Amino acid sequence: MSEARPSFEAHANFEARCYAESWPLRTAFVISRGARTEARVVVVEVSAAGFTGIGECTPYPRYGESVESVIAEISSVLPALREGLTREQLQHALPAGAARNAVDCALADWERRQSGIADSGPEWLPTVQTLVIADPDAMGEAARAAADRGVTVLKLKLDRQQVLERVAAVRAAAPECQLVIDANEAWAWEGLPALCEALAEQGVAMLEQPLPAGEDEPLASFPHPLPICADESCHTRADLPRLAGRYDMLNIKLDKTGGIREALALAETAKAQGFELMLGCMLCTSRAIRAAWPLGQFARFVDLDGPTWLAKDADPLRFEGGRVYWT
Incomplete structure (x- = not known):
């Protein structure tokens, strides 16, 4: 790195x-x-x-x-x-x-x-495809369409409503896809351990930031039946000491770390401390994805689908079949 x-x-x-x-x-x-x-x-x-x-x-x-x-x-x-x-x-x-x-x-x-050195790194990276919040049937249809395009990992944006119903609809529509969930700090501690058990039983592979960043201490008080990933709770290496025991994985985004320099340092330090990694992005153009590319090969989950939401992209990369290609 x-x-x-x-x-x-x-x-x-x-x-x-x-x-x-x-x-x-x-x-x-x-x-x-x-x-x-x-x-x-x-x-x-x-x-x-x-x-x-x-x-x-x-x-x-x-x-x-x-x-x-x-x-x-x-x-x-x-x-x-x-x-x-x-x-x-x-x-x-x-x-x-x-x-x-x-x-x-x-x-x-x-x-x-x-x-003048040629670009290094993999020719392509796998990427999840995000499903935004909608009613269960609509999320199921979006999941089916993504699976038909060759996507193999789906990231479900969820709030507190109809969590298990939405997951069940997506699972039924795309049974072969791996599922990860992003709550964006919207859930509460009450009932979280039981909900995690239910999600694990449905085969959910990871849960991202269920609790607000300032209220995530309870995550250390119960065994995690599925990995829990820090997003809003993790920005730089300075955050690592308080994340141990609460989270199993970290979502690294350049807009949080303040650039690729700190992102690479965070990735190296976090892996040495036993955290698994996710590479994420904001809504952005392909220019931002190119900048994050060196981190992709170190992450268990790669979430670089931000440009796929744009009506038109800048310096576009090619997104196809659940992959993003360096072009």
Whole structure:
């Protein structure tokens, strides 16, 4: 999981800029926090020596971010970037989050292009396909359609309502698919152990973030009949000490870690401590998926289907048969 030594600072007379984009979705993306109809992203470009690196982030209101706040954060370091701010220095110049991610990934992309080294990593990665919240019949139909396209792992977005009914409908519609569940912090402690038992009996392979991040202490008080994955509870390596015993798996997203540099370090440290990994993404374009690619080979579950929700993509990767291909 090593990185190339930063070299961006060795070049003078370069430029750096950031801007916002809005990408309409092909259909509403419904989770326990509400529905979205567009992906709003912030893009960073850094240029020097005839090469341009691009990074993208998705500001997330759950973490107190907006497009405006992220652009302000990035703008605060643009003068330093133009003076040769290194990726190591960036880790201290901005906090972990979407803004630092876009800058770090832009610098990493520039390094890759400037080095002339061919892209490394697998030609393709498996990816789950997300099913958003709907009534059981609708989720079952979506599951059947995904399975018919060759998808083998389905990720069910669920709130507190009709949990077992929705899972049963999806299981009946796509019996050969592996199922994972993402509650996005919407569930309560009361009844959770029994619900986990019921989900395990239905063959659910993993449960992601059932409780709010600030209220997840009870997860350490009962044996997990299926793996429980931290998402909102895990951002960087600093979170690891309090996650042991509560979670079996961590969902790593570049917009949480603040870029690929910290994401790789988190992955290496977490695996050494016995956590399994999931690689996730926000609603984003394929530019963000390319940035996360080096992490895919280390994850038990890969959830990189964000661009499949867009009506139109940027620099699109190919999604086919439950896989995403580097193109």
